[in-house]
Amino acid sequence: MIAVDFAAPATEAELEKLAGNLRERNFEVVIVQDGEEARTEVLKRIPDGASVHSGKSKTIEDAGLFEELMENERYDFIRKRTMKMDRATQREEMRKAGAAPDVMLGSVHAVTEAGQLVITSASGSQIGPIASGAGHLILVIGSQKIVPDLDSAFTRINEHVFPYEDARLREQIGVGTKITRTLILERDFMPGRTTIILVREPIGV
Numbered sequence: 001m002i003a004v005d006f007a008a009p010a011t012e013a014e015l016e017k018l019a020g021n022l023r024e025r026n027f028e029v030v031i032v033q034d035g036e037e038a039r040t041e042v043l044k045r046i047p048d049g050a051s052v053h054s055g056k057s058k059t060i061e062d063a064g065l066f067e068e069l070m071e072n073e074r075y076d077f078i079r080k081r082t083m084k085m086d087r088a089t090q091r092e093e094m095r096k097a098g099a100a101p102d103v104m105l106g107s108v109h110a111v112t113e114a115g116q117l118v119i120t121s122a123s124g125s126q127i128g129p130i131a132s133g134a135g136h137l138i139l140v141i142g143s144q145k146i147v148p149d150l151d152s153a154f155t156r157i158n159e160h161v162f163p164y165e166d167a168r169l170r171e172q173i174g175v176g177t178k179i180t181r182t183l184i185l186e187r188d189f190m191p192g193r194t195t196i197i198l199v200r201e202p203i204g205v
Contacts (some may be wrong), residue, residue: 021115025187055126059107059204104134110153
C-alpha cells in the first residue's frame with residue numbers, strides 16, 4: 001500500500017481531478033480556500049426556516065458552522081434542541097428529530113481519488129440522514145482527507161482519525177469511542193441532493 005501523509009494538503013491538480021470524479025458521481029462540488037469560505041458556501045445553501053442536523057464534526061466546528069447554527073435563529077438547528085433534552089426520558093424523541101432533517105451537514109473521514117466518500121461512526125446516529133434520511137446533504141472536506149483508495153481510507157480512519165477522536169472523548173467525558181459502522185457513498189442516484197465543499201487548506205482531522 002502507498003505511504004500517505006494523512007495531514008498534508010492536496011495539490012491543486014489533485015483537487016481538480018477529484019472534483020471532476022465527484023461530479024461524474026452526481027455530486028455538486030465547490031472548491032474553496034479555507035474554512036471561512038466553506039462557511040459562506042454552506043450558509044448560502046441553507047434556506048431560512050430549514051431544519052438542519054449535524055454530527056459532532058471537528059471540520060464543522062473549525063469552519064465556525066456549529067457556532068453559527070447554535071446562535072442563528074434563521075434555522076431550526078436540531079442539535080440545539082436535542083442538547084436540551086434528557087437522554088434517559090427523551091431518547092426516542094431525539095432519535096426521530098435527527099432522522100430526516102431538511103439539511104444534513106457534516107464531513108467525511110476520507111475521500112478516495114476516485115470519489116468514494118468514507119464515513120465511520122460509533123453510534124451511527126449520523127449515518128441514516130447522510131445515507132438517505134436528509135433532504136439535502138452538505139459535506140465540507142479538507143484536502144488532507146484525500147487518499148489513493150479504499151484501503152488507504154480505512155488506514156486513515158484506524159491510524160489517524162480514531163486515535164484523535166478516542167483521546168478527545170476520553171479527555172472530555174472519560175469514555176473512549178469505537179468504530180462500529182462505516183458508510184461508503186459511491187455516488188448519488190440522481191444529481192441535486194449532495195453538495196461537497198472541498199477546502200484547499202487542511203480543516204478538521
